Amino acid sequence: MTAPETAAGLPGRSVPPGGIRGVRGVRGVQPVASLLGVLALGVCLVLSLDVVSAAVALVLEVLLLPLLRIPPRTLVLRTAPVLVAVPLTALSIALYGRPSGRSWFDLGFAHVTDGSLELALATALRVLAVGLPAVALFVRVDPTDLADGLAQLLRLPARFVLGALAAIRMMTLLGDDWRQLSMARRARGVADTGRLRRGASMAFALLVLALRRATTLAVAMESRGFSAPGRRTWARTARFAGPEWAMVGVLVGIGVVSIAVAVGAGTWRA
C-alpha cells in the first residue's frame, strides 16, 4: 500500500491524512531497521576475537551516540545491565580463558595469563560494542511501531505480534496489582514476618489476576473481529525506505570498518 505523506510520519509509518504530528531524524526510523542492523553488527563482531576490531567499533559508536540525543542519565540507567555484565564476563574469562603467554598466577582452577587477559579485554569490549547500540537504539522505541514492523515488514503472524503487544500494555496494570497486593498484606497484619511465604501468596494472586485480565482482554479483542478469517489491513503502514536503509548501512558500516582495521593492523583472529 502506498501512503501519501510518508515523510513526516511517526516512526517508519505513513500518516493518516491530516493526522498525527511527525517525528523526524533518527527517532523516526522504523525499529525493525535498528533490529536488523544491530543483529548484522553483532555477526560482524563475533567473526573475530581480537581487541582492535571491538575497540574500533566501540569508538565509532561512542562518536555517533550524540546523534540519538539521549539524556546521559537515561543512558546510564538503561545500559546498567550491560555495564554490570561486562566486568563479570571479563573476570571469568581472565580466570578461566585458554591460557597462553606469560603466566601471572595459577591457582589450579584459575590460571591468569597474558593470553587470557587479552581475551578478557577483547570480550569485554565486544559485549559493550554490541550492547551499547542495542540498548541506545531501543530506549525510546514504541512497542506499537516495533509490532507494525515485525508484522508488516518481517511478516511475523499478526495474531502473535498483536497478542504480544497487548500483553506488554498489561504489564503496567500488573505492576499496579503488585503494589495493591503488598499494601493489602500490610493492612491485614501479615506483613511483619514470613517474607518468602507472603511473596508466594502474592505471586499466586497476581497470576489469578493476570489470567482474569487476559481473558477479558481476549474477549474484547475477539469481539472486535481479532483473529477473524479474512485479510487484515493495517492502519499504519510500516515503511522501509531511505532512513531505514541508512540505519542498517551505518550499523553494518561500523562492523565492516572495524573488521578492515583489524585485518590491516594484522590482529584479525578468526
Next chain:
Amino acid sequence: MTTPAARIVFSDWGWRYAERDTWAVRGVDLTVEPGERVAIVGPSGAGKSTLLRAVAGVLPDEPDPDDDTAAAVQGTVLVDGAEPRAVRGRVGLVMQDPEAHTVMSRVGDDVAFGCENAGVPQDEIWQRVRSALDVVGLDLALDRSTTMLSGGQRQRLALAGVLAMRPGALVLDEPCANLDPSGVVQVHDAVRALLDETGATLLVVEHRIGTWLDLIDRLVLLEPAGGVVADGTPADVLAAHGPALTAAGVWVPGSEPARGSARRGTRTPTRTGEMHGVERGGPGAFRPLAESASASESESESGAGLLEARGLGTARGRRQRVGRGIDLDVRAGRVLAVTGPNGIGKSTLGLTLAGLLRPSAGVVLATPSLADGAGDSPIAWSSRQLAARIGTVFQDPEHQFVARTVREELAVGPRALGAADVDERVDELLDAFGLAHLADANPFTLSGGEQRRLAIGTVIASRPPVVVLDEPTSGQDRATWQAVVDRLGELADTGTAIVAVTHDQDLVRALDADEVVLGAAGARPVLRDPATEVRR
C-alpha cells in the same frame, strides 16, 4: 454509509460453561427486531452477561455434545439469521471494566483496531476513526496515550472502536457500573449519539436501569433458569413487576434508600445521652477493639476523634503527587464519605489515611485513644499494629485475599493479632455475612458480591476502631448493595469510625454520612442543608 440494523433471535437458547454442572442460562425465547432498543435485567446469576456474549459471538469454548465436561448449548441464537461467531463485527460489545477494553496504547490506533481486523482499507480507516471519536465526543489527539484516560473516557473510546466497525447492533454489559456520575452521563450521551448515527439495535444490561430508561423501548426481566419472565415497554414492566425487579437486584427508579435508612438514628438529639456500642445490641462481631473510644462517645455528640489529617498532601509513588491541603477528622461512630471526580485522588487519600501510603506533605495523626501506645503516625506502625487499629477494604477484593478457604481468610486477621477467640469470631462472621455455606470454598472462586462481603468480613474480624473502604458498592446489584450498606451501618452504630471513598450518593444517604468533596485544593465538607433533602 450506515449498515442496516441487526435482528437478533434467541430460540429456546441455553448455555452451560465448561466444567460446570448447572446451566448459566436456559430456555430463552427472545426476538429483537432491527433498531429496537432493549434493556435486560435480572438477578446475579441469571445469565445476562452470557446472553450478551453469545450475541457478540465471544463465548469461550466450542460446545462438544460428546464430552460431559465441555461447554454445552441448547437451542439457537442468530444474528440476521447467521451464527454470531460467523458475523463477528456485526455486533459491537462494550463490557464493564473500562481497563480491560483498551487494546492499543494510542487513542487513534485503538479505535482503528477493529477496522484493521475487518480489512477496511487504510484511508477509510482514518476517516472512520475521526468520525467515530467525534460522535462519542472524545476530543483527543489521535496519538494521545490511552493509559491516563478516565473511566468515562475509556468507555467512550471503546464505543468509538465499536462504532468505527459500523455495527448492526450494540451490546452493552454494565458499561456504567464502575463510573463516577459524570462518567455515566458521558457514556449515556455517547450511546445516544451512536444510536442516532447508526440506528443500530441496542441490547443493554445494567443494574441501575434508570440511566437507560430514556433510550430504551423495551424492558426484559430474566430469571435464573427461568428464561424471560417479563417483557414489555419499560413503563409497563416497571409498574407490573416493581417488587420483583427490586428483588432481582435492579435499581428501580424512585426506590432509592432514604437518608439514614441503614443507621439507627444515632444522631437524633434526644438520644445523645445513650451509650454507643454493645448496649444497643449490635452483634458482638462488630464490637470495636477500642472500647474507650465508644465510651467517650457519650460525652460529645460528634464522637471521639480517632484520626486527623492536617494540611495533608497525598502521592502515588515518589513523584506522582495527587492531593494537597486536605484537613479531615475521622470520628468514632461516624461515617465519613469522600467523594469527588475520578482521578482527583480519592483512593490515594483513603490509602494514606489507612496508613498504607506515606503523606507527601502534612500529617495523618492518630489520637491517643486510637494509637494506644503505638506512636501517632499510622504509616510508622508495624503491620500488626496497623491491622489492630485501621482496617482497609480494597476496591478489588481479590487484592486482599491471602488464604485458601473463606474460613481461613476470616481467621487471618485475629490470628495475626493473637486473639484468643478466633473460631468464635469466624463463626459469628460467617453467619452475619451469609457465607457459612461457602466456608470451605476458595475466596477467588466466589461471586463478586460474595467476595465483597468476605473482604469486609476479614477486616471486621480484627475489630479495628477505624475501617477505610475504597468504592465498597461500585458495580453491585441492589441486593448486594443493601447487604454491604447494612453491614457498614451496623459497624458505625456500634462505634466504629468508617471512611468510605465513593461516588455512590445512595451510600452517602443511606449511611447518613458526613460528606467531603475532594478537589484540587483540598477537601470541602458538604453542609447538611435540609433543603437539599427536600429537593431530592
